[in-house]
Structure formats: C-alpha cells, structure tokens
Amino acid sequence: MKREEILRLEAYLRKLFQLPAIEVRQRPGKDDSAEVHIGDEFIGILFRDDDDGDLSYHFQMSILDYDLER
Numbered sequence: 001m002k003r004e005e006i007l008r009l010e011a012y013l014r015k016l017f018q019l020p021a022i023e024v025r026q027r028p029g030k031d032d033s034a035e036v037h038i039g040d041e042f043i044g045i046l047f048r049d050d051d052d053g054d055l056s057y058h059f060q061m062s063i064l065d066y067d068l069e070r
Contacts, residue, residue: 001026001034001048009034009046009057036061 001009003026010024013036024046025035036044036059044061 001031001046005048006034 006024006026010022013022013024014020019038021038023037025037027033027035027045033045033047035042036046044059047058047060049056049058
C-alpha cells in the first residue's frame, strides 16, 4: 500500500475506534497489506482488495485464548 493510503486508513481507524494510539504500518516487501498496531502491540493486518474495480479493505485480527486470561 502507498503511504497516502496507509495514512487514510489510519485516520479512519483512529476515528472509528476513538483511539489515537492506533498505527497502520507498511509491511516490508508487501504492497497488498499493512500491519495494525496499538503502541508496540501488533493487533492485526489490513488487506487491500481491488476486485473488479471495487476497492475494499479487510481487517484480520486473531485473538488467542491465553490473551483472554490476562
């Protein structure tokens, strides 16, 4: 993803979740996705889907069972 696109997605997520600490970071060697972090914690991946001219983004976040016990 290009830097401008990443900044737009970051602004959207910050506003949506009312959480200014969310950061969207470029993935080395990947141009179809970006990492999502809160501070130093990696929380998921944003995938870019440009299927038949309909651009959308998919956010994937895994929650491990042991994380629920914290």
